[in-house]
Amino acid sequence: MRVALAEDSVLLREGLVRLLQEADCEVVAAVGDGDSLVRAVREYRPDVAVLDVRMPPSYTDEGLRAALTVRAEAPGTAVLVLSQYVEGSYADDLLVSGGGVGYLLKDRVADLAELTDALDRVVAGGTVLDPTVVxxxxxxxxxxxxxxxxxxxxxxxxxxxxxxxxxxxxxxxxxxxxxxxxxxxxxxxxxxxxxxxxxxxxxxxxxxxxxxxxxxxxxxxxxxx
The missing domain is CATH 1.10.10.10 (Winged helix-like DNA-binding domain superfamily/Winged helix DNA-binding domain)
Structure with missing residues (x-):
């Protein structure tokens, strides 16, 4: 599975890269903002884009907007959005874009089996919504x-x-x-x-x-x- 990753924290980004590699994923790009992720998706056409909701410059909804751009420009690329907080409107906007999407809290992705399961399901065209959000x-x-x-x-x-x-x-x-x-x-x-x-x-x-x-x-x- 080929993955493009966007996370503004260098430490978290490196940790996610290692976790994804442990899940037998090929990380084709690891960037720090939404615009860079969109460019990476255009270039590499990964199976899934994994990204944070809040990224530079305003740390509000850059990740969400990047996710929706990815869904519009590369509908064959699944999207798994990560967030530190429960933000229901983001989950709603994401699900509107169709299957192959997911929303997980960052605490949950530390579980390798749960991360792998979520990636498998969104790449297969399913939807994944964090139980805490539910x-x-x-x-x-x-x-x-x-x-x-x-x-x-x-x-x-x-x-x-x-x-x-x-x-x-x-x-x-x-x-x-x-x-x-x-x-x-x-x-x-x-x-x-x-x-x-x-x-x-x-x-x-x-x-x-x-x-x-x-x-x-x-x-x-x-x-x-």
């Missing part, structure tokens, strides 16, 4: 369509938001795969997500919940790009 956004939920879900359905949706497959959810909850399929189908029905050949309903279900959480924090509806 938990905090559920806590911020307001009484909109997601309230229609049962406690078990909300639990299933939370695991879907982490990028888990039905089989993985079944193992986590110690239920049958058929039970999970019924819960997922019920989630789609309650969130008014009919079958479609053009849309990915799992992503749309997660986005519905993320937008409600973000709307609850800001007082205004959140719309995708």
């Amino acid at each position: 938990a905090q956004l559920f806590a911020a939920r307001r009484p909109l369509p997601v309230q229609r879900l049962s406690p078990r359905e909300r639990e299933v949706l939370g695991l879907m938001a982490e990028g888990r497959t039905n089989a993985a959810i079944a193992r986590k909850l110690v239920v049958t795969a058929k039970a999970v399929e019924k819960h997922v189908s019920s989630i789609f029905d309650k969130l008014d997500l009919p079958p479609s050949t053009d849309d990915h309903r799992r992503v749309l279900a997660v986005l519905t919940w993320l937008r409600e959480a973000a709307s609850d924090r800001t007082g205004a509806p959140v719309t995708g790009a």
